[in-house]
Amino acid sequence: MDDTGPVTAVEPTGDPAETLGARELVLALADDELCIGQNLGWWIAVGPFLEEDLALTSISQDELGHARALYGLLGDDIDAMAYGREPHEYLCAHITELPCHDWAETLVRHFLYDTAETVRWSALADSSWESLGAVARRALAEERSHLRHATGLLDRLLRTDAGIAHLLPLFDQLAPMAREIFDAPSGCSDGALVAAGVITCDFGNQLAQWQDIVGDALAKTGYQPQWAVADAEAAPLGGRAGRRSAHFAALHAEMVEVLSIDPSARW
Amino acid sequence: MSRAVPAGVVAAVRRSVSQVCDPEYPEVTIAELGILERVGSSDGGSTVRIELVPTMLGCPALDVIARDVTEAARAACAGADVSIEVVFVDNPVWTSDRIAPSAADFLAREYSVAVRRWSASASCPICGGTALEHRSDFGPTPCRSVEWCPQCRNPVEVVGRVEFPMSRTGPVPA
Numbered sequence: 071m072d073d074t075g076p077v078t079a080v081e082p083t084g085d086p087a088e089t090l091g092a093r094e095l096v097l098a099l100a101d102d103e104l105c106i107g108q109n110l111g112w113w114i115a116v117g118p119f120l121e122e123d124l125a126l127t128s129i130s131q132d133e134l135g136h137a138r139a140l141y142g143l144l145g146d147d148i149d150a151m152a153y154g155r156e157p158h159e160y161l162c163a164h165i166t167e168l169p170c171h172d173w174a175e176t177l178v179r180h181f182l183y184d185t186a187e188t189v190r191w192s193a194l195a196d197s198s199w200e201s202l203g204a205v206a207r208r209a210l211a212e213e214r215s216h217l218r219h220a221t222g223l224l225d226r227l228l229r230t231d232a233g234i235a236h237l238l239p240l241f242d243q244l245a246p247m248a249r250e251i252f253d254a255p256s257g258c259s260d261g262a263l264v265a266a267g268v269i270t271c272d273f274g275n276q277l278a279q280w281q282d283i284v285g286d287a288l289a290k291t292g293y294q295p296q297w298a299v300a301d302a303e304a305a306p307l308g309g310r311a312g313r314r315s316a317h318f319a320a321l322h323a324e325m326v327e328v329l330s331i332d333p334s335a336r337w
Numbered sequence: 338m339s340r341a342v343p344a345g346v347v348a349a350v351r352r353s354v355s356q357v358c359d360p361e362y363p364e365v366t367i368a369e370l371g372i373l374e375r376v377g378s379s380d381g382g383s384t385v386r387i388e389l390v391p392t393m394l395g396c397p398a399l400d401v402i403a404r405d406v407t408e409a410a411r412a413a414c415a416g417a418d419v420s421i422e423v424v425f426v427d428n429p430v431w432t433s434d435r436i437a438p439s440a441a442d443f444l445a446r447e448y449s450v451a452v453r454r455w456s457a458s459a460s461c462p463i464c465g466g467t468a469l470e471h472r473s474d475f476g477p478t479p480c481r482s483v484e485w486c487p488q489c490r491n492p493v494e495v496v497g498r499v500e501f502p503m504s505r506t507g508p509v510p511a
Binding site for chain 1: 475
């Protein structure tokens, strides 16, 4: 996607982790997982039914674990990276910052995010950055149950008129926002990352794969996500460049609440 | 200057950390659960390095396990001037196949928790029924799913939700 800038020459023998933009890529992924994990944790004890309560909070725990593993690739002080940065230093996509306290919104966001994650982790599973590849393969194994959960519920609900009437408008609202997941983080050139083997599929192709998966899942309802409209209007949200949405401040305050009471607290 | 780990210390640490029990199942050791991967020396022989395999990346017990392992290792080399390094490794990946048969039997008998092996069916820990029906991937801990036994009509917790990780070339060997 980011093919407007010059592709930086890559030393074939260099450390893949030192590739231009590789750290920003991992940081963006970690920030996404941190925010989505924190937001899903809101459902503890208030899920619409017991099994869903357990599912959403288990998934929350998994995503926070993925965030921790990713931050761990960048340095030892995971708490400082997760909680100690200024808002503009976070690179998460805006869709991950949304509270989604309506369960239908959470389900649609969960489906969009976890399908996107599957595409994204798959592009990292054979990464030349070996420890990143290992985390990706580990995470992919866990993501399968997340995806089964999201698609299972969505399939069942889209068999009813009420479900269709309720859920499809949420796709109009959330799908265009979710495509930001595949925007290049600032300072990140996917040409350089592909050339160095850090990712095996560029952001544009990842986006196309994800749009196919989402489109296929909704095809039986006759609904087509409004990608074209989103493309035409595409004013970048800027999450990957450090611009935070209106929801971030409250989310961040909640995340650092324990640390602000006890600065010696650890993850 | 690196000091060499005295002969026998690595073996003593290995023996000691093998006895560390899991916080969730306090009668079962981390060795039996397949969480303990390797004990050896590193940094040119000056450090005892203990490698652990996390069951799930987000498992909240990981820090407790690392703390218990560190304490057990320190106790084993009391008096010897060596450094201890406890790390969680991403490779290999933990699967339920790493659980020792004796531990799987214990979990079934004492906790009514079944273990599903890779490419093998799980049986009901209560009645032995083999027709368990999947109910939810998400049970009371991240590594346990919820199933239902139609034979004895009981809900059953099953360890083995984590599927084998895939790369483009197929399953990654454990």
